Amino acid sequence: MAHAEGGGYYVPEYSYWPFVASIGLLAMGTGAGGFLQGLDWGGYVLGLGTAIMLVVFFGWFGSVIREGLSGLYSDQVDISFRWGMIWFIFSEVMFFGAFFGALFYARLLSVPWLSGEDPATSKFLWDSVVLSWPTAGPGMTDLEFRPMGPWPLPTINTIILLTSGVTLTIAHHALKAGERGKLVAGMWATVALGTAFILLQGYEYYEAWTHLNLQLDTGIYGSTFFMLTGFHGAHVIMGTIMLVVITLRCMRGHFSADNHFGFEGVAWYWHFVDVVWLGLFIFVYIL
Structure with missing residues (x-):
């Protein structure tokens, strides 16, 4: 190009x-x-x-x-593309930050307040309620559900995403070194890993919905769980589609060692998705 x-x-x-x-x-x-x-x-x-x-x-x-x-x-347009991608990823950081903020507020503030840690406050909010995280919320204490733990599917998906970041980095280095075969192999490996993540998350949702009774309307825990993991899954789907397009462009020789921002932009996005998942894995599945 x-x-x-x-x-x-x-x-x-x-x-x-x-x-x-x-x-x-x-x-x-x-x-x-x-x-x-x-x-x-x-x-x-x-x-x-x-x-x-x-x-x-x-x-x-x-x-x-x-x-x-x-x-x-021109080179100036290339710089504009880079800044556009930077601001786009920044907006995504704020997007997920809002959902993480909702999770932290519910766990660290709302649940303790409603559970009577501050009697002067709790009696005005919800009298005589006892809650502990994960919870469906006041008035839902008779709703039986099991929270989603970190093993095995979330841990396997974490390994898959981290590995995909490695294969994408290998492909990037191959592109800069002019090793086209290694580049294409690394890209298709990354696509395969992204697809595997999507399929496993779909199976995880099936297990949560049918066997754990964990659904979108399972109070505050269910809503935050599915909103965070669901939007992240949507980003993985979009990222995988981007990777497929970039891989096909790599096969057609659209990029060179010195000019490949289309590749870099998608790589930035995919690494961002990896980092968000690490936060999800720690704060949603482990803590």
């Missing part, structure tokens, strides 16, 4: 992709809300929005790839 001479910006032609993406996001948000409320049309609207966004991703990123391969981007 060559760069244009000079330091100016490439100004693309008018595009309809942002408008279509807005429609897709609106449909996804509306459909997800309806689905969680148990409305019949929620799943269909969510599916429609998801389909629209898939088309947008394929078309919009395809345009960017073609522009990059045509040598239309």
